[in-house]
Amino acid sequence: TARGVLAEADQVLLATLADQAAVALESARLFAGTQQAAVRLSLLNEIGRRAAAQLEFGEMLNTTVHALHQNLGYARVAVFLLEHEPPRLVVAAANHDFRAVIPAGHFQEPGQGVVGIAAAAGETVLVQDTRSDERYVSVGDWDCLSSLSVPIKLGGTVLGVLHAEAQECRAFQEEDAAALEMAADQLAVAIQNARLFQERERRIRELGALNQMAQAVTSTLDLPTLLRTVYEQTGHLMDATNFYIALYDEEKDEITFPFVIDPEGRENWAARRAGDGLNGRLVRSGQPLLLPRGMAEADHVVNAGTCRSWLGVPMIAGDRVLGVIAVQSYTRDNVYDEEHLNYLLTVASQSAMAVRNAQLYQQIVRFSSELEGMVEARTRDLEKALDELTVERDRVETLYSITRELxxxxxxxxxxxxxxxxxxxxxxxxxxxxxxxxxxxxxxxxxxxxxxxxxxxxxxxxxxxxxxxxxxxxxxxxxxxxxxxxxxxxxxxVRQPGQExxxxxxxxxxxxxxxxxxxxxxxxxxxxxxxxxxxxxxxxxxxxxxxxxxxxxxxxxxxxxDQADQLGSALQAKQEEAAKNRAILESIADGVLVLDHNGRVLLLNPAAEELLGFAAIALEGEHFRHMLGLGETQDDRDLAQALYGELRTRLETEDAAAVEQRGSIRLEAGKRVLAVNVAPLVVAIGGTPGLVAALRDVSRQAEVERLKNEFISTVSHELRTPMTSIKGYTDLLFLGMAGGLTDAQRNFLQIIKSNADRLTALVNDILDISRIETGRLRLTIEPLDVLQLIDQVIVSFREQYREKGLELQWSLPAALGQVRGDA
Missing domain, CATH: 3.30.450.40 (GAF domain)
Known part of the structure; x- marks a missing residue:
């Protein structure tokens, strides 16, 4: 307690002792860590040895989980394995405490939670405090505070995740991560070995089952026994709780179900038409179908009804689909996989030919039985038919003799x-x-x-x-x-009175x-x-x-x-009538040309030959177009050309009224003029009419008509010249050009003027008639106002009425409209 007791040398000594103590403590810590690492390596090596020594998959995973829990002191340890259809991580093994808090059916998708992130990234995920780390997703009654998730990888492929949890924060260090990573690597190899062992064992069971089934199906031709054998061998390697075999009848296009295992009676197994259902699809396509979750999403969705999992394969013999083998589950998804599909395909291929043979055997047995019955029935029928044929022969002979005599x-x-x-x-x-x-x-x-x-x-x-x-x-x-x-x-x-x-x-x-x-x-x-x-x-x-x-x-x-006699008489009368008509036609002065509806010349009488200038023999029976170019003179040929055009127009027209039209046609060529009358020729009621053309030479009449018209025209013009002079000088006298006129003179002049006007009107009428007959009068047709025309007429005649001491009056109507004409 005294001051100054400790000197600076003591301070140096204490510092040296402290440094040595620190070195000793670090050495002790490193030694303890080395010992702990050695223990961990020893434990991991033991865990890997135990895992590698066990080939049963579930037991190997449970051994690994419990060893990590007990030897490394992890509170909770679980192994999540990755499934691919659908992609998800499911709990394959867990220690008892961890299993107690995991919900039934729990899984995590890749990328979801720390387990999903470790699987998706392929890297270790360490969470020191789950309360503050968003990557951690709490599920169920989990109450951990730190977790460590290590991916189980083999050759870069993630097989699953090794997951450990603790109830304290920061319970896992880098050494724990390294240890679990080493354990995960060893576990990956063990999982691969276990899966290979399982595959080998499955192959052995499949081959054994297929061998047994091959022996069983080839040893029987009884179809029910054969189908049951197929069911029993299928159930050895997959869930066949719900199983059926459907057979397809190609002739009836029908599917039947001769063998069904349906404990709960969920389906109606009556025969049905091969429609668009699952069985119909397999029959039509000949391809197997796997629906792990009740439907397959390929080109289109196929619904498996109430099934959660469905697998069906066709039984094919040669190029014919005999039926379908199918297994199904109503309670679970993903019960069947590609391995089950391949096995069932092998079962179907082995059983198809046996089923075909059994069907053929049944047909042969049935045909044999039917044939025996048919032979017996046929024998009886033949005996009966022989008796009937004998009777029938006698009856036919009698019938034949009667028929021949009749x-x-x-x-x-x-x-x-x-x-x-x-x-x-x-x-x-x-x-x-x-x-x-x-x-x-x-x-x-x-x-x-x-x-x-x-x-x-x-x-x-x-x-x-x-x-x-x-x-x-x-x-x-x-x-x-x-x-x-x-x-x-x-x-x-009924008996007649007195009849015996x-x-x-x-x-x-x-x-x-x-x-x-x-x-x-x-x-x-x-x-x-x-x-x-x-x-x-x-x-x-x-x-x-x-x-x-x-x-x-x-x-x-x-x-x-009787009809022949009547027809003979009628024919004779018709021939006589035809001869009489022909004689009449040949003797008349007018020419006659007869055509049928096709334009074929039926008759050309002598008068027509003379008028047209060619012989009838050149045209009768031929089409009337052959008249073109016939004739002795150019006038004859021109007349034939004009006649052909007119007949063709009448014959080819589609207007019924034009075909029925009758009238005279003038054909002119040079100085020759022909008048032609054309009429339809009806040979049969309702038939297409032909034509009859009557020809008459009117050249002389035409010349006379021409001379008359010329005379009238000349006379009319000659009369109009003096009338013009008379009217002109009369008007001059009325005007007093020759001096004054007395009343008597004026009266005489008025008479001269009135008669000169009357004669001029008559000459004009004669000229109009001449123009009309010669076709030189041309009319200009246009809309005309009727009221205006009436006004003009009244104005022109009002002076004449007044001169005669008369008064012309008329009442104007409201409206008369317009008309078409030549004013």
Whole structure:
């Protein structure tokens, strides 16, 4: 406690001692760190050895996690493994304390939280205080304060993340990171080895299962046993809790389900059409389909219904799809992967041919059984058919002989009588009648009978039977054959008063044509009850159609003969009429040219030959265009050209009114003038009309007309010259040019002027008529005001009315509008 006791030398000594103490402490710390690192390396080496010694995947991961927890003192340790479909990190192993706080089904996506960041970046992530680090995402009841996440990598590929946590801040140092990184490297190698071992074991199981299945499917041809074997071998290597085999019937385009494992009965397994569902898609495409999450996103989405996972492969034999093998899960996603797909493809390829053989065997067994039944039935049918053919042969021979006899003549009475005689000879009968229907009276007439004592007239003997009366009327009305074993017990058989009962059994049939027309009735009888049977009825039914045809042929022959006579008479009359018409056409003075609707010349009479200047033989039967260039003179050829143009216009026009138009046409060539009248020629009702052209030479009449017109024109002009002078001098006298006029002189001059004006108007009218006839008068058609024209007329005539002591008045209407004309 005394001052000055310690000197400067003591201070130096203490500093030296402090430096040595610091060196000693650092040496001790380094020694302790070295020892701790050695211990850690030893522990990591032991952990790696244990992990490498275990090839079972789950056990190896659990051993590693528990070793890190116990030996390195980490509170919580877990291994997250990376899945690729979909990409996510799932908890593969964790110590007990860590497992207790992790939610069931927990996973982290790459890039999410410290585990996801370590996997995405491929680098170690150290968080010293999770409360202030945003990278850390709290999940569930986690309450850690620091974490260390190390990626598990092999050759640059991230397999997962080794994750450790502590409940204190800054619990992990760089040495811990290095230690976990070393452990992660060793774990990556162990994971790879375990996966290779699992793959090898799976391959061995697959080969064993495939070998067993190959032996099983080739040892049986029973289809149900075969399908169950396929199911059992499939269940060895994958989840087959829900399993089915569908078979495709190509002929019916139908899918059936002969083998189904559906414990909960979720689906309807009835047969269905091969539509667009999953099974239909596999059948159509022949390609397998894997839906790990209920749908596949390739070219388009395919929905797997209520399934969470679905895998199906087609069974193909040769180039035919036999069916589908499918497994499905209703509760979990990603149950099936590509390895399961490849295995199921191998199962399908091995079982397809066995299924095909089993199907063929079933078909052979079924066909064999059916064939035996068919042979037995065929043998019975052949025996029956032989008996029927014998009967049919006899019936056909009888039918043939009757048909041949009926075709030998067309005389109706002979046909009917011969038909009854043939029936009598074939069936041993003595009673038979053929009744024909009179279409006008609807009454049956007896035309043939086997009764030798009854003589029938040429047209037959009418009966009182009508449609619906008696047996014959019943057959006629119902148009069907009938077999009566005993006529005394059938109300349809009507016995005439006084008629002997010499017939007991009867067969009757209508004489019907193929179109349903009934011509009459055939009735055959016998004294014996039940004499006729069904074979007789068939023979009679078949023969009556031939008799009906023979009767119809006879009627047709008579009708054709009558028509031929009528047609012959009509043809002769037509020929006579045609000869008479031709003689008339050839003898008339006018030329006649006849064309059909195609323009072919049907007739050119001699007068037309003379007018046109060429022979009819050059044009008849040819198209009328061949008249071009024909003719002896240039005038003839010009007339032919003009006539061709007019006929062509009339023949080719589509206007029906123009085709029907009749009128005279003037054709001029040089000094020759032809008047042509064209009219349509209707050969058939509704047919396209041709043309008839009547030609007349009017050259002389045209010349006379021309001379008359010239004379009228000349006379008119000559008359107008003196009239002009008379009117002019009369006007001069009225003006007093020759001195004053007395009233009598003025009256005489007025008469001269009025008659001169009248004569001038007459001359003008004659000139207008001449112009109209010669076609020289041209009209200028334009809109005209009617009121203005009326005003002009009134003004021009008002002076004349006043001179005669008359007064002209008219009331002007409101409006008359305009008209078109020449003023």
């Amino acid at each position: 075709g030998a003549t067309l005389d109706l009475d002979r046909v009917l009588q011969r038909a009854l005689q043939l029936f009598a000879r074939a069936l041993g009968l003595e009673h038979g009648t053929i009744l024909l229907l009179d279409q006008e009276t609807d009454q049956l007439t007896m035309r043939a009978t086997l009764d030798p004592n009854r003589r029938l007239p040429r047209e037959g003997k009418p009966t009182h039977w009508r449609r619906g009366q008696g047996l014959a009327g019943w057959v006629l009305q119902h148009r069907e054959p009938v077999l009566i074993a005993d006529v005394t017990e059938d109300d349809r058989w 009962m010499n017939v007991r059994s009867v067969v009757a049939a209508p004489l019907a044509l193929g179109g349903g027309d009934v011509l009459g009735v055939l009735i055959l009888g016998h004294e014996k009850v039940g004499y006729f049977d069904s074979d007789h009825l068939q023979l009679v039914s078949a023969t009556t159609s031939q008799i009906a045809i023979a009767v119809n042929n006879s009627d047709l022959y008579a009708f054709i003969t």
